[in-house]
Amino acid sequence: MRGVILREIGKPVEVSDDLTVRRPGPGEVRVRLRAAGVCHSDLSMCEGRLPARLPLVPGHEGAGEVVELGPGVSGPPVGTRVILSWIPPCGGCHLCLGGQPNLCVSVPPPAPTVTFEGEPAHAALGVGCFAEETVVDARAAVPIPDDVPFDVAAVVGCAVLTGVGAVVNTARVRPGSSVLVIGCGGVGINVIQGARLAAAAPILAVDPFPEKLEAARAFGATHVTTPDGLGEAIKELTAGGGGFDYAFEVVGRSATIRQAWRATRRGGTTVVVGAGSAEDLVSFSAAELFYTERRLVGCLYGSGDVRTDFGRLLRLWRAGRLDLDGLITRRIGLGDVGAAFAEMGSGAVIRSLVTF
Structure with missing residues (x-):
């Protein structure tokens, strides 16, 4: 073999x-x-x-x-x-x-x-x-049904369930909420698709690569920026410049987790989707956790149930709601x-x- x-x-x-x-x-x-x-x-x-x-x-x-x-x-x-x-x-x-x-x-x-x-x-x-x-x-x-192409089925098995599930299952984003996505690889693109499905607005995609930002726009991001422009984007896109309702970190590194946390408004939710190393530690002060009432949430496999969610995602694909x-x-x-x-x-x- x-x-x-x-x-x-x-x-x-x-x-x-x-x-x-x-x-x-x-x-x-x-x-x-x-x-x-x-x-x-x-x-x-x-x-x-x-x-x-x-x-x-x-x-x-x-x-x-x-x-x-x-x-x-x-x-x-x-x-x-x-x-x-x-x-x-x-x-x-x-x-x-x-x-x-x-x-x-x-x-x-x-x-x-x-x-x-x-x-x-x-x-x-x-x-x-x-x-x-x-x-x-x-x-x-x-x-899965016999008429589902194998290539479409394969990506559902991880990237799509993880990304879309982070939005609809883990965070349960409400329509009209502001969403930040840091990292626009395969999973990050599907977080963006999930945010579009949830009727979020605005949806800001952050990545250092222009090619990935172009793809992010194609899959539903309303705004894009490199990491250097995130601070200015927060001022322009969020209420009073106070941060996003939901920030999704899809890289798996302590630096970008802190970046997502800082970009989340008081009372908002930071979701860690990226798979990081056990040795890469993230520090938070007791004061900031208490005072801001931000929620820091982990997300494993899109908080999904593969027995039902695989089929649900394929139905959305058939309906033209997921690319x-x-x-x-x-x-x-x-x-x-x-x-x-x-x-x-x-x-x-x-x-x-x-x-x-």
């Missing part, structure tokens, strides 16, 4: 034909990948900013079709098109029953499903989409993943998509 492998943190990924996927065990299914998005979190794992076990098969944003069921598994049936979820809800724990299935930790990642050069390899976030096939918990394979096709800047092969990682810093790409 062909796939992408990372041998050592900080080293380039490589493509190998020497991967073997095992058969699914009880409660598992085998999925043949048809499309997989290249997400910045994959790069963060390869560079060591997010934890990962080696050797690693990266990739966590994918769609494909079920080709084999493990013992005792009744579905999804063989031939079903599915989006892979990197946080599959168990459906029975207190978090799932309490309406927070995105925080479920009751479904452990499968035991190593792939061998590389005869040794066990580890699938990124229990999924490992940068390979022709993968084995996942059956609850991680969420069925999913436009997110895909280019389609690549497995051998181009390393180059796609390098392009993330250029501002020229919203999403590279591996097609099989």
